[in-house]
Amino acid sequence: GIQVEQSPPDLILQEGANSTLRCNFSDSVNNLQWFHQNPWGQLINLFYIPSGTKQNGRLSATTVATERYSLLYISSSQTTDSGVYFCAVEEIGGATNKLIFGTGTLLAVQP
């Protein structure tokens, strides 16, 4: 099956810093989503982005499907950005609605 690797696995930032999180996937996808999991376990959908670039406030994401990676940018980070960031993909040719999660990036933003 498809492999989804994220980097870095852990990241510590000072408040106000910028960061880039990466998601690499081993096969072609037709669905890619970014999520933020808060310390209480809630998974919040940030972006649906199988290709192209999107922005939402301080967050933006870019997926280069032909090169099998996606990037999540966080600018002017805040302590509330802390948590785990996951990308999740649906493989072209795989089962419909089979969304597979990446390994995650644990982000800690310090005041």
Place this chain on the structure above:
Amino acid sequence: DTEVTQTPKHLVMGMTNKKSLKCEQHMGHRAMYWYKQKAKKPPELMFVYSYEKLSINESVPSRFSPECPNSSLLNLHLHALQPEDSALYLCASSQVGRGSGNTIYFGEGSWLTVV
């Protein structure tokens, strides 16, 4: 606020107990999911229902039994669990099919401890 509601939020059960986790959504979605998440790991897909029929079972042990009574409800029946089944169980929903707009929404999860 999440539009996918899971109950209970916390559950402690013995290995001989029978319990159920419940999930409800009113977004008109026809795909519903159960994921299992262990500490410091990504969510792992367990089951997917499409149009109230089981479409994906990721080789989950039979002590986990899903049920989709209607398009808004999803249950996970638990019986004879093991301590290693302790985890966060996440329910989710989305539109059925591939491609555009198929955003998936998660509930807040049910924290399960098996003693």
